[in-house]
């Protein structure tokens with residue numbers, strides 16, 4: 001068992017916002033808006049130049065938020081996100097070098113997978129929770145049901161094509177721990193500082209998840 005794999009994340013939300021921030025000043029108000037909507041985890045992706053500063057801001061100013069770094073695809077990024085204050089990392093895929101780096105750094109990590117072979121490879125390395133990406137394009141609900149038959153001990157966070165319309169179906173599957181998506185933090189809402197809209201989107205998602213509790 002790797003020491004970095006997730007068995008059960010510390011956060012309670014079954015919905016993970018996948019966030020691309022262009023302005024680090026948006027990070028803290030966004031985190032508060034999500035918390036107000038019942039979401040206590042963020043995946044701040046390294047898909048913008050503001051990402052590390054945003055991670056640092058939330059980690060310092062919003063202790064109730066579990067701050068994850070997303071789109072961690074390079075070994076050098078592991079220490080960068082740790083230094084910024086991320087408490088865990090996620091990736092759209094994974095490499096053995098990246099797994100070795102998070103293992104050495106003891107950073108909890110959710111690797112991305114898309115095929116049964118990749119799932120078996122990461123399970124062999126001790127991971128029991130994996131990001132199915134791109135979830136919808138990879139087969140969505142049917143793919144998860146198919147994976148669950150031979151590999152029932154692996155849990156997934158489907159990401160990619162998840163929306164309020166299919167969120168309940170994903171979360172209802174026995175091998176889905178939580179689901180991620182960008183719909184919770186629309187770029188226009190971030191740009192406008194429309195934090196009430198962000199809270200509404202979060203509450204909508206957490207209410208959907210609560211129907212399955």
Ligand SMILES: O=C(O)C(=O)C[C@H](O)[C@H](O)COP(=O)(O)O
Nearest residue numbers: 018045071092159160161181182
């Ligand atoms: O950046 C990463 O590390 C990724 O894993 C990609 C994101 O998860 C998807 O781009 C989210 O997809 P949507 O929710 O359909 O917008």
